[in-house]
Amino acid sequence: MALQFRNSLTKKLEEFKPIESGKAKIYTCGPTVYNYLHIGNFKTFMWGDLLKRYLKYQNYEVTHVMNLTDIDDKIIRDSQKTGKSLSEFTRVYIDSFFEDYDTLGLERADFYPKATEHIDGMVQMVQKLVENGLAYEVDGSYYYKIEAFKDYGQLANIDRDNLKPGERVSSDEYEKESISDFALWKAWEETDGDIFWETEIGKGRPGWHLECSVMSMKYLGETFDIHTGGIDLLFPHHENEIAQSEGATGKKFVNCWMHGEHLIVEGKKMSKSLGNYYTVKDILDKGYSGVVIRYLLISSHYRHQFNFTFKGLDAARESLSRYTDFFSNLESYKGGNNSGGKVADAMATAKMKFEDSLDDDLNISGALAAIFDFIKTINRLKDEDNFDFAEKIDILELMNSFDTVLNFRFSSEGIDEEIEKLIAQRTEAKANKDFTVSDKIRDDLLAQGIILEDTRDGVKWKRKI
Numbered sequence: 001m002a003l004q005f006r007n008s009l010t011k012k013l014e015e016f017k018p019i020e021s022g023k024a025k026i027y028t029c030g031p032t033v034y035n036y037l038h039i040g041n042f043k044t045f046m047w048g049d050l051l052k053r054y055l056k057y058q059n060y061e062v063t064h065v066m067n068l069t070d071i072d073d074k075i076i077r078d079s080q081k082t083g084k085s086l087s088e089f090t091r092v093y094i095d096s097f098f099e100d101y102d103t104l105g106l107e108r109a110d111f112y113p114k115a116t117e118h119i120d121g122m123v124q125m126v127q128k129l130v131e132n133g134l135a136y137e138v139d140g141s142y143y144y145k146i147e148a149f150k151d152y153g154q155l156a157n158i159d160r161d162n163l164k165p166g167e168r169v170s171s172d173e174y175e176k177e178s179i180s181d182f183a184l185w186k187a188w189e190e191t192d193g194d195i196f197w198e199t200e201i202g203k204g205r206p207g208w209h210l211e212c213s214v215m216s217m218k219y220l221g222e223t224f225d226i227h228t229g230g231i232d233l234l235f236p237h238h239e240n241e242i243a244q245s246e247g248a249t250g251k252k253f254v255n256c257w258m259h260g261e262h263l264i265v266e267g268k269k270m271s272k273s274l275g276n277y278y279t280v281k282d283i284l285d286k287g288y289s290g291v292v293i294r295y296l297l298i299s300s301h302y303r304h305q306f307n308f309t310f311k312g313l314d315a316a317r318e319s320l321s322r323y324t325d326f327f328s329n330l331e332s333y334k335g336g337n338n339s340g341g342k343v344a345d346a347m348a349t350a351k352m353k354f355e356d357s358l359d360d361d362l363n364i365s366g367a368l369a370a371i372f373d374f375i376k377t378i379n380r381l382k383d384e385d386n387f388d389f390a391e392k393i394d395i396l397e398l399m400n401s402f403d404t405v406l407n408f409r410f411s412s413e414g415i416d417e418e419i420e421k422l423i424a425q426r427t428e429a430k431a432n433k434d435f436t437v438s439d440k441i442r443d444d445l446l447a448q449g450i451i452l453e454d455t456r457d458g459v460k461w462k463r464k465i
């Protein structure tokens with residue numbers, strides 16, 4: 001099966017055809033750093049992580065950009081209340097975001113551009129849009145003239161008859177009902193305090209939508225492969241990104257738009273007033289580890305509404321221990337008779353089902369089912385000592401390759417230290433010329449997918465891909 005994703009732009013499943021062969025360029029709308037992120041935000045980043053890791057598994061060279069919105073209406077409002085400078089205020093939330101990101105085993109993006117560091121590019125885009133007849137100025141603010149962009153509404157399926165020419169909306173977030181000209185650049189107002197930039201288009205600050213258009217194209221080019229985000233960003237944010245980027249360049253902005261559904265908690269919309277609003281740290285405090293949260297968040301299809309429950313977390317913990325036990329039991333298995341092709345058959349089936357499922361718009365349930373069926377088959381054979389050592393190594397290799405996509409064997413606590421400890425023991429054994437021990441440690445680590453490299457700066461290790 002060919003790799004295919006559901007494109008929100010065409011509302012169809014489409015084969016993934018990268019612009020440059022073998023490369024995938026992805027942009028994800030990152031956090032607005034005025035608050036600690038909740039698990040719903042991380043659900044979106046989690047399926048983005050699955051997408052990225054699976055593309056890498058399929059040998060794509062991935063470039064991933066995620067912006068940090070460190071200037072918008074909400075940030076100004078809340079930073080003013082604290083009396084801190086903008087960067088002092090956002091720093092806390094940026095640090096917390098990265099901490100949670102690592103706790104959940106998410107692979108870092110290649111670039112995390114900050115809006116406040118790309119003001120020049122935003123000013124240039126406003127100027128370009130004015131030049132192209134798509135933007136106009138009112139009292140020092142600049143607005144996008146949506147009636148002048150004929151494709152406005154293609155993503156959100158907006159009936160152009162509802163456009164309200166000449167009406168303007170200044171807030172960064174607004175409802176679908178107000179399909180009005182939106183602010184690209186906001187002139188300084190007294191309430192903004194000392195938050196402004198002196199630029200060629202005046203004193204002010206960028207609108208939220210403009211930030212993503214400028215930063216995505218700066219790092220990925222005027223047209224790129226995939227743009228991801230939560231469904232709540234589809235309108236107006238992503239619709240406006242298209243209008244800005246295509247209005248400025250005259251080229252198609254993004255080939256494939258992918259949107260994930262909302263997360264609800266115990267069947268209800270997550271909200272602070274209902275007391276069901278959770279950050280990653282809230283859940284860690286309840287005794288669940290990052291990898292358990294990861295398992296739960298990744299295990300439901302990105303386009304299905306996901307019901308986050310504590311029962312679900314307990315079930316995730318159980319599945320995860322079946323998964324990790326399989327590795328550890330296999331690692332200590334000494335090997336028996338050759339299976340006579342049974343292992344090879346089971347491996348081929350597992351690999352095919354795993355890939356077919358993920359090729360099908362990231363069908364994670366199918367991929368997990370393929371793995372757990374495989375685990376069951378191999379456990380049965382193992383109980384009968386029915387495969388040999390070489391087959392065991394093949395099984396581990398396959399499982400390790402699946403794990404490059406799932407990343408269930410990372411642990412925010414412990415594992416890396418354990419590896420370092422073994423490496424130190426091996427170094428000591430080598431110094432004592434005890435090569436039996438040093439070789440054994442190397443082989444044991446290799447069986448766990450850890451490759452050691454002796455370099456001039458000492459021993460380095462990496463996980464096998």
Ligand SMILES: [Zn+2]
Nearest residue numbers: 029030212237
């Ligand atoms: Zn965005």
